[in-house]
Amino acid sequence: MSNEIKPTEGELEILQVLWDKGLCTVREVHEEIAKTKDSGYTTTLKLMQIMHEKGLVERNTSAKTHVYKALVTRKDAQKSALDKILNTVFTGSTADLVIQALGTHRASQSEIEAIKNYLNQFENPEK
Amino acid sequence: MSNEIKPTEGELEILQVLWDKGLCTVREVHEEIAKTKDSGYTTTLKLMQIMHEKGLVERNTSAKTHVYKALVTRKDAQKSALDKILNTVFTGSTADLVIQALGTHRASQSEIEAIKNYLNQFENPEK
DNA sequence: AAATATCTACGATAGATTTCGTATATGCAA
DNA sequence: TTGCATATACGAAATCTATCGTAGATATTT
Structure with a gap:
């Protein structure tokens, strides 16, 4: 921290x-x-x-x-902003945040694909 | 709005x-x-x-x-907080936000599954 | 060179937020 | 019933943020 x-x-x-x-x-x-x-x-x-x-x-x-x-990068600010709302309104649940975000701000098909690809990285790699 | x-x-x-x-x-x-x-x-x-x-x-x-x-619900506040950071640091890209969130705050396997299931709702419904 | 434009520095104000002290009312205990 | 603990109400200070005016320095134009 x-x-x-x-x-x-x-x-x-x-x-x-x-x-x-x-x-x-x-x-x-x-x-x-x-x-x-x-x-x-x-x-x-x-x-x-x-x-x-x-x-x-x-x-x-x-x-x-x-x-x-x-001097602060956009990424720094993004991380801070996310940390903050995660620890306040979202009680630490990343999944809640993600689902809320996708729910109220509809993503385009290509964005959805991008996210799915991203998630696949974590798909039990060593089966 | x-x-x-x-x-x-x-x-x-x-x-x-x-x-x-x-x-x-x-x-x-x-x-x-x-x-x-x-x-x-x-x-x-x-x-x-x-x-x-x-x-x-x-x-x-x-x-x-x-x-x-x-009187304000947590969900109301969540939506507001998300809107705000989306329109500022995330320049409107929900996908960026989601990927950042997942990247820095590792979600558990079950959370990842939950998100994938959620995304599947949007899988070209009328093929 | 004199007038004009543009820049930085800086103080001052206004408004919002947070903080606290004090007055006053209310309930409880000895 | 007298005193103590605990409540609310409320005004006022302290801080932070945003805003602007003005002074003075530095360029640019005529």
Whole structure:
């Protein structure tokens, strides 16, 4: 039980953009966020500065315009998010979570196949 | 897209107890929470009062000591939690979520069977 | 070079959440 | 019945998060 990645709602929005685009200036992140939400530029800037203090991102300050990069990976965040809801609402049952997920958010046929293939890895390998 | 169940962190802790135990007094909930965290009795009380205002719980006030009951079900909260992480860290891919969940939190053989059976429901029904 | 645009830094505010202290009511025991 | 334990109610502080305005530095344009 080492790392607790717990970005806030606003931080997650920013991480999304960084994950999708890789290296980004504050302006780039802000433009992207402004598509679905309207808040000021300095709001995004401030959040990203705080994320830097927290170690969620790193930045290159050699030029006037700083360039940011996510330090937490999407996978890290996924694992944390899963751990959290598993330990709270799902009382630790992975199977419950999986079945709920498949039940309410219908997967496509190809996704279902992918999952089945994945499961087959665990099919008593040494029979 | 009807209901957004978004209990806070503290509210979730309380809901846990109510889901596990059913009807509870503030004292009972507090004792349980105090096992893993130390905060005062009135803190728990206040939170539960707020949850009552928000409609997350109901309470019987006929006796001096009030008895609380969750109004949100665990399933409601599960659905909300899943929706949320699907739309943020998992970019809408149920398959990614499922595979991640199975990958990091190994399921037992019987759980795997349960999931496979579940998936078979969707096997091209009209061949 | 002067005006304009763009950037970072930073303080301040607003709102939500958590925390607690204190007042007051109620039940129980000596 | 007097005192003690335990409840609820409620206001207020402490924290966190998000938001923005403004100052000052650095480019860019004319």
